[in-house]
Amino acid sequence: MILSCVNCRQTYPLNTRHWHCQCGGVFELKDGPGFVRDAIRRKEPSLWRYRAMLPLDQDEHIISLGEGFTPLVETDVYGLKVHCKVEFLSPTGSFKDRGTAVLVSVLNSLDIETVVDDSSGNAGASLAAYAARAGMTSEIYVPAGASSSKRAQIAIYGARLITVDGSRQETALAAQKTAAGNAYYASHYYNPFTLQGLKTIAYEIWEQLGERSPDNLVLPVGHGTLLLGAYQGFMDLFEAGLIDQLPRLFAVQALGCAPIYEAHLQGADEVSPLKEGETLAEGIRIPYPVRGRQILTAIRRTGGSVLAVDDEQIARAQRELARRGFYVEFTSAAPVAALQELRNTITADQVTVVPLTGSGFKNP
Numbered sequence: 040m041i042l043s044c045v046n047c048r049q050t051y052p053l054n055t056r057h058w059h060c061q062c063g064g065v066f067e068l069k070d071g072p073g074f075v076r077d078a079i080r081r082k083e084p085s086l087w088r089y090r091a092m093l094p095l096d097q098d099e100h101i102i103s104l105g106e107g108f109t110p111l112v113e114t115d116v117y118g119l120k121v122h123c124k125v126e127f128l129s130p131t132g133s134f135k136d137r138g139t140a141v142l143v144s145v146l147n148s149l150d151i152e153t154v155v156d157d158s159s160g161n162a163g164a165s166l167a168a169y170a171a172r173a174g175m176t177s178e179i180y181v182p183a184g185a186s187s188s189k190r191a192q193i194a195i196y197g198a199r200l201i202t203v204d205g206s207r208q209e210t211a212l213a214a215q216k217t218a219a220g221n222a223y224y225a226s227h228y229y230n231p232f233t234l235q236g237l238k239t240i241a242y243e244i245w246e247q248l249g250e251r252s253p254d255n256l257v258l259p260v261g262h263g264t265l266l267l268g269a270y271q272g273f274m275d276l277f278e279a280g281l282i283d284q285l286p287r288l289f290a291v292q293a294l295g296c297a298p299i300y301e302a303h304l305q306g307a308d309e310v311s312p313l314k315e316g317e318t319l320a321e322g323i324r325i326p327y328p329v330r331g332r333q334i335l336t337a338i339r340r341t342g343g344s345v346l347a348v349d350d351e352q353i354a355r356a357q358r359e360l361a362r363r364g365f366y367v368e369f370t371s372a373a374p375v376a377a378l379q380e381l382r383n384t385i386t387a388d389q390v391t392v393v394p395l396t397g398s399g400f401k402n403p
């Protein structure tokens with residue numbers, strides 16, 4: 040296994056302290072393990088049931104809080120039947136734990152002692168928790184607008200919480216400056232090991248649907264890590280000959296900050312940075328997703344699309360979900376809001392999965 044730049048294909052060793060290529064491109068993992076059906080540890084009720092498909096040499100390095108293998112629960116919303124993947128039941132209340140568990144396990148195998156990340160809250164809380172579990176020191180940079188409950192969660196895990204009086208982008212720059220010193224930049228969007236953990240959501244959906252792929256996957260997209268992880272997972276299943284086609288990926292953004300939506304409308308191959316707009320959906324308030332090109336490619340290869348919804352639609356969708364017993368944060372309600380528009384695209388006989396990414400307790 041090796042890290043490879045998606046732009047210029049230059050390679051780097053797994054233990055590099057570079058968090059992107061010298062050309063500015065992001066890394067992907069090359070020659071990672073593929074999907075092997077017989078290697079599933081069927082009695083293991085966590086994402087480590089796919090241990091053989093994860094890029095880690097020895098079991099002793101695993102750092103786990105029991106993440107993964109979340110329920111898939113059926114409901115009806117806006118006249119459409121959907122399977123909700125209840126990711127907010129993860130150890131820290133969001134889907135990020137899949138990526139963090141694998142990332143921190145790999146960093147543990149590399150003897151990393153201090154990790155740093157920037158986050159609107161969920162990724163930071165997740166890293167803080169897994170760093171605590173691993174006995175690592177963590178420093179989490181959050182923008183001033185991050186919700187107080189997310190900040191409290193980060194702090195109680197023992198992380199050093201730094202609030203940056205600026206935008207999400209300025210918060211990232213502050214974390215990256217720290218990472219130039221001794222700390223390892225455990226970025227949930229730059230680091231490719233995160234995607235290796237997130238790919239397990241596809242494996243689980245495939246198993247839970249009776250070893251088949253859904254027709255559609257509708258998900259919130261900011262930095263696009265869940266979308267890219269799911270895409271990787273379904274590609275693995277496709278390459279193993281276990282599914283005939285990939286699910287259509289529908290990326291949902293908040294209208295107030297929708298750079299991927301804009302790029303898709305224009306038919307562009309790259310995402311251009313936008314000015315950071317306002318939205319209730321703080322988790323996807325990302326003006327410049329660094330993996331934009333990969334995200335657009337994945338969406339187009341699957342025959343999917345990008346949608347944008349406004350705050351009023353998001354708030355309404357949050358209430359609709361709550362009336363069905365699911366309490367999610369605003370960001371997680373965005374894909375459900377988009378189902379109204381997707382009623383013209385999704386037919387009644389199709390299987391549609393919506394991950395419910397973050398708990399309502401995150402920002403009551």
Ligand SMILES: [Zn+2]
Nearest residue numbers: 044047060062
């Ligand atoms: Zn490069």
